[in-house]
Amino acid sequence: MRILLVEDEPMFRKGLAKMIGGLGTGWEVCGEAENGEEAEQLVEQLRPDLIITDIRMPLMDGLELLKRVKASHPDVAVIVITGYQDFQYAQSALRSGALDLLVKPCSKQDICLVLDKAEAVVAEKLEQRRREQREQSRRKENALRELFLRLPCRPDVAAALEREIAGSKLILLRIADYFPVHKQYLKKDMPLLQFAVLNIIGELAEVYGTSGDLLIIETGRFALFAQHMDSRHEQLLRTAIAESVLSFLGLRVESQEAVTVSTLNQLPDLYEELFGVRSSGEKEGGASSPEGAREGLPLPDGTASRIRQQMISAQLTSLIRNGETEGVKSCLEQLTGEVCGSRRDEWKMEALSLAFALHETARRHLEAEYEPRSVTARIGLLHECGGLPELREWLAEETGRFLAALSEWQQKYGGSSIAAAVRYMEEHYAEQLTLTDVALQAHLSSAYFSHLFKKETGRSFVTFLIELRMEKAKQLLANTGLNVTEVAGSVGYDLPNYFAKLFKQFSGLTPKEYRKRHQM
Template sequence: MFMGSRTVWTFDSWNREHGLYLDCRSSSNCARKERHSMRIMLVEDEPLFRKGLAKMIAGSGTRWTVCGEAENGQVAEQMIPELQPDLVMTDIRMPAMDGLQLLKQTKARFPSIEFIVITGYQDFYYAQTALRSGALDLLVKPCSMQDIFDVLHKVEVLLAEREAVARQAASDKQLLLENTLRAVMLRFPYALGMLEELKGMPDSYRLLMIQIMDFFPVHRAYRKQDVSLLQFSALNIIGEMMDIFGITGTLLGIESGRFALLFDASADEEPFVEAACRTVQQLLGLPMSAACSDLVGEWTQLPDVYESLLEKMKASISVDKANGQEAALAINRARQQLISAQLAAFFSSGQIDAMKSYLEQHALEISSINEEAWRIEALSLSFALQDTMRKQFGQESDSLSLTDRISKLHDCHGKDEAGAWMKEELERFWTAFQAWQNRHSAGAISRAVRYMQERYTESLSLQQVAAQVHLNATYFSHVFKKETGFSFVQYLLEMRMEKAKQLLANTDMNITEISGAIGYDLPNYFAKLFRQCTGLSPKEFRKQNQI
């Protein structure tokens, strides 16, 4: 039996329960609505240490941004529910509420929030208690910048692994649910334990059936062994049209050449159906037919509704049963969606090197599996790449290219040829990425500078500004220095100092007010930076330059 799927409803809701946000309907949210940065909260009663730590993290070029600061655990406990940080870095000894109590109470309410505890050598007992209470690691004062970066990297790796596991679990759960839906419609046995999940489906939906009418049109030289690849391709194209037309629902393969879409009853399906049939015809040369039900009240009605639509379509379907042979291989579209989700996560967080390693490793794994299965897996990878190119790079599908690539894929024999085919697909993807990057970086630095000018009073990080112009932090840092002659941190410092000079020369604001007005909470820290940049203290500069 042919099996494949495209989902929004249940996959999406399950992930919300687990702290992930998946939505296949939007280009910006195709997988996890992942923060461009990871959020850290600093809890420390020594203002100089806390502010210095915040500045260091802001200018580090890492994915971490400081979302909040608190002078003790009591204040932090009030802020955490709203800020929902990924990580809390807290001192142990503080007034009102110490870090150990904050750790225990926060972990009881928000177990996914990680803790790094800052302690002194004399607090070894408390440090041991912190680890037993769920702290991920310790920092012992005095701690170096490298110590802090090392522990932040440790948390980053942990969070990435946790998200990957959650995505895989969501995919597995959704695939099981879809298999149940498929079994219900075909009156096959299914797991009774999934009935509660079926009851959780929307109250108001309709069933749309789409059928490939002929796998072997005279103008295309397809072969019987191409059927599984063509079905998978058609399923992906229909799913792409769902994204474009904003159709919310669950798309899955039912039988050979036949797809079912359970979708929101309020949606206007006609433009979507017309576009899906036209696009499959243009890209694959396959004619399709469709029929839609009235409102489906209960999931128990699905078998009858499915069979009535089948009868309705019989008159228009001219498929030779021999031509419409069932695929021998179960096609797991959920796997392709999982790859797309992972690529989107890498892309949104600017982890381009990690994305390269992931794709290379995935291609290597595909080329090592048995020959009967790797063609579908390779095509799944190709469609995940195409999905990313369309959503992230704005690149449309090429009908001739798709047909030629499917033909080439089927003609591949052995690991070497499979590897060569996937290498071409990856090269096509990276060429598109480079073109997008070159296109998008034009004017990006000027936009970044304008953003910095508007927000220089805030705690700006390299990652934050890079995300505003949709470039990964490493590439942005390189281009920024090339175009401006300064590193990001140097440029931001110069910008703030120029503003300080203007305020010192043209206003009566005191040093504390000026310090706050240009983004520095600590006047002494501002004065130190000002002297480093100008050779003068703020007071000396004002005395020489004030009108």
């Protein structure tokens, strides 16, 4: 979990960050800011779980930051640091939604107590969001399935779907035959195969720039509601799906040309017309219907599995962005244990879900190539796993492949990127530099750049920038006749008093005292 520290005293902030890093908890300082104004920008960029902020700061104090954060990001927890003299003022922070208060000076025990409290609150909110997301997705998928099959659907749910689906393009797909002669699939394999097909369709849709809802209507029949897709990309997508599923699973996929959905009332007519079935499930016009399509075979919970994949991907992405390689390894070990600890009849589905999550994360965040052949070819190996030892070996290969991609990515963006960032800072230190600005120059995410910068330089981005500016200020004070206000402006500070305060903290002298001692 991620913390943003907001404190205008660099030494106190640095000490607090070091203390938190040494506690061995699940908390990681993802960013630092010297005032509320800078922190408000970082909240948007870093999306921390917790903000620890001083209450007295220039430009924007901690109370104002708290109010703004709670208005825009109510789930972010905020802990306010205060002195004894500000305690009454800090009470208003609690009324404004602060989780707790820290009174200076803060001991390690004080920090541990508030972090434990914050962890419990953040974990509960995260789990609540996950439950709500799963339930919302299930309701939506069930409602769409009911509409396709002419089953009763709640009017309020249908009205909400109408607004969301109207204008999208509907592509209907089906598996022509689950038991081709060149494969030895059994009826029990159908849920796993359907889940594999569902993921192939979903990933190819994303590769071709299509967003939208995807669901299994019945056994062997799928619906994709595509947004922002022209006819050329539609044809390419349909062709890619058919070729991929045939090549890698040996299954033939048939699809119909996309139809723009203007009203939900179209869905059952389109379904029955395009697939040649009646609502009773009878065949029409001799069109084939895949075995088991209406036999009550259990459908894989595609929604739940895909949401779980998204959560796994988000968890791994967070660890990667924070540079927590050991955390990634621990997470993969835990996920492997969860798969192997599931019911025997769920092993393969859970394993495949994890494999797709790893593949998606590597493609999105580790610059891995989209390789459907690589993923789907291994489905055959998973299918052959007869027991837990073989399953563990299969999972070890999947996680090992992911860790290799992570290692390659980290080597690509290592010290050379930070060296380039430092050069950029040295050339632009007088400008209003933000961590995001410099991270873009290094072609890294803000969070990962922050972690890597500290690892390479031994200092946080904010501390390094202040030190750089102070060294430039020393040169100007010793070698020019610029007054303090002009020196402050020349090194990036609009407020001379704030500049003078920082200068004394870093040099032990006021700007005038320094000039008197060092000017030639």
